[in-house]
Amino acid sequence: xxxxxxxxxxxxxxxxxxxxxxxxxxxxxxxxxxxxxxxxxxxxxxxxxxxxxxxxxxxxxxxxxxxxxxxxxxxxxxxxxxxxxxxxxxxxxxxxxxxxxxxxxxxxxxxxxxxxxxxxxxxxxxxxxxxxxxxxxxxxxxxxxxxxxxxxxxxxxxxxxxxxxxxxxxxxxxxxxxxxxxxxxxxxxxxxxxxxxxxxxxxxxxxxxxxxxxxxxxxxxxxxxxxxxxxxxxxxxxxxxxxxxxxxxxxxxxxxxxxxxxxxxxxxxxxxxxx
Ligand SMILES: C[S@@+](CC[C@H](N)C(=O)[O-])C[C@H]1O[C@@H](n2cnc3c(N)ncnc32)[C@H](O)[C@@H]1O
Numbered sequence: 001x002x003x004x005x006x007x008x009x010x011x012x013x014x015x016x017x018x019x020x021x022x023x024x025x026x027x028x029x030x031x032x033x034x035x036x037x038x039x040x041x042x043x044x045x046x047x048x049x050x051x052x053x054x055x056x057x058x059x060x061x062x063x064x065x066x067x068x069x070x071x072x073x074x075x076x077x078x079x080x081x082x083x084x085x086x087x088x089x090x091x092x093x094x095x096x097x098x099x100x101x102x103x104x105x106x107x108x109x110x111x112x113x114x115x116x117x118x119x120x121x122x123x124x125x126x127x128x129x130x131x132x133x134x135x136x137x138x139x140x141x142x143x144x145x146x147x148x149x150x151x152x153x154x155x156x157x158x159x160x161x162x163x164x165x166x167x168x169x170x171x172x173x174x175x176x177x178x179x180x181x182x183x184x185x186x187x188x189x190x191x192x193x194x195x196x197x198x199x200x201x202x203x204x205x206x207x208x209x210x211x212x213x214x215x216x217x218x219x220x221x222x223x224x225x226x227x228x229x230x231x232x233x234x235x236x237x238x239x240x241x242x243x244x245x246x247x248x249x250x251x252x253x254x255x256x257x258x259x260x261x262x263x264x265x266x267x268x269x270x271x272x273x274x275x
Contacts, residue, residue: 116210
């Protein structure tokens with residue numbers, strides 16, 4: 001199948017409606033509290049994710065011809081691997097595409113980049129495509145394998161790219177002991193996560209140490225991107241927190257808001273730029 005584009009169609013009633021290439025999917029979306037903006041768009045759905053517990057669920061396939069995996073394209077022409085899983089994830093977090101292209105300029109001059117909680121690299125494949133050397137860290141072998149696949153599908157050389165399958169804290173604490181330095185650091189902090197040996201990451205408990213440790217790994221002129229998706233943090237909380245922890249740096253916070261084709265915005269987290 002030829003890769004077709006991703007489209008965010010509509011959201012509402014705590015769900016979102018998206019086209020991943022030729023397939024129309026519905027997923028839970030707790031922040032979309034308002035009614036669906038264009039109910040007529042929600043017909044002929046191919047699969048709906050039904051949550052059965054806080055973390056897991058299953059895909060209720062209305063179209064039994066949906067393959068196990070396929071490819072789509074983003075507006076910048078990159079190709080992405082799609083794989084539906086039991087957590088309601090599809091292999092990409094498309095909200096990152098909104099700002100990722102701008103990072104190619106933000107991180108100039110081109111240096112060493114560290115990307116934590118990488119998953120399949122929605123926020124950094126464009127950097128690799130533009131010749132940045134990126135060290136990616138994730139505790140999921142499957143996630144790093146999909147990231148690798150995304151690099152290969154986009155004909156990106158693996159030279160200079162490092163893949164680290166490890167708990168984020170274990171890796172960054174060791175990097176501090178080794179006096180490692182990075183010109184750019186990207187942290188897409190999940191609200192909750194687990195390391196390779198079950199180490200628990202909880203944003204409320206771990207965010208301060210995470211930012212402080214990353215700040216130690218930054219070169220004096222280094223820049224950092226922090227993205228968060230927990231509604232617990234407001235832009236002002238993030239601005240004060242990151243300014244206090246990263247003394248001497250400028251901190252800018254904005255909200256990541258993709259706009260559905262129906263016209264309604266879908267708030268999808270905060271972007272903190274440190275430079
Ligand atoms: C929401 S995804 C990140 C999305 C990604 N940054 C992107 O651009 O698509 C969270 C990722 O963090 C990883 N993770 C969670 N806790 C971790 C930990 N303690 N150490 C390493 N990786 C962790 C998960 O395996 C998952 O791939």
